Amino acid sequence: MKNRTGTAGTPRIRPRTVVLAVAAGAALLASTALIAPAANAAASTLRAAAAQSGRYFGAAANSFQLSNTSFTTILNREFNSIVAENEMKWDATEPQQNTFNFTGGDRLVAHARANGMSVRGHTLVWHAQQPGWAQNLSGSALRNAMVNHINRVAGHFRGQIHSWDVVNEAFADGGSGGRRDSNLQRTGNDWIEVAFRTARAADPNARLCYNDYNTDGINAKSTGIYNMVRDFKSRGVPIDCVGFQSHLGTTLASDYQANLQRFADLGVDVQITELDVAEGANQASIYERVTRACLAVARCTGITTWGVWDAASWRSDNPLLFDRNGNKKAAYNSVLNALNSVSGPTPPPTTTAPPPVTSTPPPGGGACSASVSLNSWNGGFVATVRVTAGNAAIRGWTVRIALPGGTAVTGTWNAQASGSSGTVNFSNVSYNGQISAGGNTEFGFQGTGSGPSGTPTCTAS
Numbered sequence: 001m002k003n004r005t006g007t008a009g010t011p012r013i014r015p016r017t018v019v020l021a022v023a024a025g026a027a028l029l030a031s032t033a034l035i036a037p038a039a040n041a042a043a044s045t046l047r048a049a050a051a052q053s054g055r056y057f058g059a060a061a062n063s064f065q066l067s068n069t070s071f072t073t074i075l076n077r078e079f080n081s082i083v084a085e086n087e088m089k090w091d092a093t094e095p096q097q098n099t100f101n102f103t104g105g106d107r108l109v110a111h112a113r114a115n116g117m118s119v120r121g122h123t124l125v126w127h128a129q130q131p132g133w134a135q136n137l138s139g140s141a142l143r144n145a146m147v148n149h150i151n152r153v154a155g156h157f158r159g160q161i162h163s164w165d166v167v168n169e170a171f172a173d174g175g176s177g178g179r180r181d182s183n184l185q186r187t188g189n190d191w192i193e194v195a196f197r198t199a200r201a202a203d204p205n206a207r208l209c210y211n212d213y214n215t216d217g218i219n220a221k222s223t224g225i226y227n228m229v230r231d232f233k234s235r236g237v238p239i240d241c242v243g244f245q246s247h248l249g250t251t252l253a254s255d256y257q258a259n260l261q262r263f264a265d266l267g268v269d270v271q272i273t274e275l276d277v278a279e280g281a282n283q284a285s286i287y288e289r290v291t292r293a294c295l296a297v298a299r300c301t302g303i304t305t306w307g308v309w310d311a312a313s314w315r316s317d318n319p320l321l322f323d324r325n326g327n328k329k330a331a332y333n334s335v336l337n338a339l340n341s342v343s344g345p346t347p348p349p350t351t352t353a354p355p356p357v358t359s360t361p362p363p364g365g366g367a368c369s370a371s372v373s374l375n376s377w378n379g380g381f382v383a384t385v386r387v388t389a390g391n392a393a394i395r396g397w398t399v400r401i402a403l404p405g406g407t408a409v410t411g412t413w414n415a416q417a418s419g420s421s422g423t424v425n426f427s428n429v430s431y432n433g434q435i436s437a438g439g440n441t442e443f444g445f446q447g448t449g450s451g452p453s454g455t456p457t458c459t460a461s
Contacts, residue, residue, distance in 0.1 A: 042340045046321075046332075047080035049339030053295060056081040056118055056162075056302035057339070060274070063087055063107040065312065070326050074308055076115045081162065083120035083273075083304055084108050090124075091131045093153050097145065102156055109160050120273070120304060121157060123165035123211065124150050125195050127182035135183065140379035140448070143187040144410060147198050147382055147446045151413045154202035163207035163241055163271065166199045167192050173214055177224030192228070193237050194382055197373075200238040201384050201444035202413055211243035211273055217253025218262070229266055243273035247306070247315075250278050252286045257293035264299035274306040276319035277331065287321070288334035295342055366392045368435070368458040370399045374451040381451035384444045385415075385426065387458060389435040394460040396433040399426045399443075401456045407449030415443035 043049040050057035058081025065071045075082070086092055087104030094100050112119045125146055137145055154164060170192055172180040179185050192210070199208050210229065215222040225242065232239045242263050253259070260270045272294055277286045294300035307313045309322035318324070321332040367390040372383050387397050402423045403409070409420040414432055418425040432441045 043336075046078045046336060046339065049336055049342075050302065051080065052339070053342040055294070055300070056304075058082055058117075058120060058302060058304035059308045060085040060122075060304065060306045061108065061308065063104040063111075065308075066107065066111055071308060071312075072111075074322060074326055079308075080116060081118045081120060081302060081304060082108055082112045083122050085122075085307070086129075088121055088123070088153065088157075089129045090126065090134060090149060091129045094134075094149055095131050097131075097133050098148070100152055100156070102153075105157065109157065113160075118162035119157075119160060120271075121154070121161040121164040121206070122273075123168040124153060124199060125166065125184065126168040127170070127180065127184055130183075138183060139187060142183060143191065143194070144380055144446060144448070146184065146187075146191070147194065148411050150195060150198045151202045151411060151444075151446075154199050154206070155413055158203045159205060161203060161206045163209050163243075164199055164203065165211040165243055165273070166208050167195050168211045169213065170210075171212055171221050171224050173221060175220045177220040177227075179224075193232065196232070196238050197384060198382055198444070198446075201442055204442065207240040207269065208238055209241040209243045209269075209271065209273075210239060211245065213245040213247055213274070215244055216246055216248065216259065217255045218259050222259055226263060226266070229263065229268060233266055233268070239268060241269035241271055241301070243271050245274035245306075246272050246276075246290060247274060247319075248277045248286055248290075250280050250282050250286075252289055256290065257296055260293060260297045260300055264297050269299045269301045270294075270297060271301055272303040275303060276306045276313060276315060278315075279310075279318035283319075284330040284334040287331040288338050291335050291338040292341075295338065366390060366394070366460060368394055368397050368460040370456040370458040372401070372452060372456055380446065380448050382444060382446045383451055384442055385456065386440050386442050387428075387435065388440040389437055389460065391437050393434065393436050393439075396461040397428050397435070398459045398461075399456050400424075400459070401426065401452050402454050403447070403452055404450045407447055407451070409445050409447045411447075412445040413443060414441070415445070417445065 043052060046057040057079055059075060059079045060083045061075060062085050084105055092104060093102060109119055134145055170180055172178055184191050196208055210225065212225060215225060229239060229242060263270050272290060275290060277283050291303065294303055305320055307320050309324065309326055310318040310320050311324040313320055321329055321335060323329055369388050371386050374381055374383055385399055387399060400423060403421060407421065409417055409424060414429060415426040416429060426443060435441055
């Protein structure tokens with residue numbers, strides 16, 4: 001979503017009438033009602049109640065808010081996940097090309113670690129809140145900048161992020177179910193796939209999510225995203241989860257739970273990522289129904305509210321669980337009661353990245369092999385290289401790759417490159433040289449021109 005704080009003008013709430021009940025959802029409602037699990041001993045905080053079923057309950061924050069003792073008292077007591085409201089976005093992390101600033105994000109991560117919280121990363125790529133220099137790029141220059149940005153940001157936070165919103169809000173509103181026109185979309189229809197493959201190489205153990213709004217029911221937009229996720233899963237594109245922002249008014253789509261379930265049935269986790277609900281007679285009820293919908297879907301791994309209290313919300317209609325003085329609202333009690341209704345852990349949602357798949361038998365003892373997968377576009381490419389150990393563990397490796405004439409390496413991650421053109425040797429870095437027998441690791445590089453077409457060679461030590 002848009003910048004919630006620190007910008008001029010009145011925050012704008014996108015119209016959400018497009019996601020209310022549609023004919024296709026009515027038929028599904030009968031077989032997928034909002035289900036209340038059985039009762040359990042009551043926990044006294046949201047984080048403890050959510051943990052009973054193996055889920056998280058999180059909130060968005062900005063690092064400057066951590067200086068407010070009243071704010072952090074609520075944050076630390078009630079939430080076990082945190083997401084940066086603004087400070088991990090492109091304009092904040094790379095204000096000038098190749099000049100990175102992680103101060104705000106690092107402070108939030110440190111706070112999370114100190115208080116037993118996980119961290120959601122938001123967001124690696126978005127058509128909005130791009131720095132001015134990126135807004136002025138197009139074509140291969142923008143594509144290369146996007147890949148470099150993902151590598152640097154996800155690489156910096158590697159191992160510290162539970163789930164990344166890799167791509168945010170790439171689909172259009174309305175009835176087409178198609179992609180949003182943006183400078184990123186105009187680099188080629190494969191840009192989302194490239195972003196996910198790049199993020200997997202840069203932070204292999206994070207959950208990789210697509211995130212969007214106005215997807216609360218079964219409608220043209222959510223179906224367009226559903227079709228993309230189904231395609232990605234069928235082709236092995238590394239997508240692990242889908243985020244449903246759920247910026248809600250005074251009604252909730254009748255097929256909300258059915259929509260979550262159909263995505264979960266594709267084999268991805270689902271997460272409520274930016275929940276807030278307009279204040280009014282239905283606020284507590286809607287919060288409860290959203291919570292129970294998540295609890296009823298085994299692969300719904302957590303809920304995040306877009307802020308902690310009404311005083312800091314991007315909306316003016318008091319949409320959060322705590323009022324402007326930090327007092328619990330009726331909506332808070334409805335959520336806590338719903339979370340406490342769980343009798344025990346649900347069938348465990350997937351919480352770690354899937355293990356790498358070895359597509360060919362490992363080579364003989366003391367040896368290694370390498371394979372390359374490419375994502376190419378006009379004028380550039382991203383190469384992901386998998387290094388597989390043989391029947392004995394190895395302590396280091398070097399992969400030799402011949403590049404076509406006119407091709408140049410412009411960036412490398414998880415490896416050291418001996419050059420940028422011709423035949424390039426890529427060697428392990430400190431943390432990925434040791435590979436157990438039959439195990440594997442991955443590194444990647446991006447370049448201009450055409451990607452390599454030959455079979456790489458691997459030498460183990």
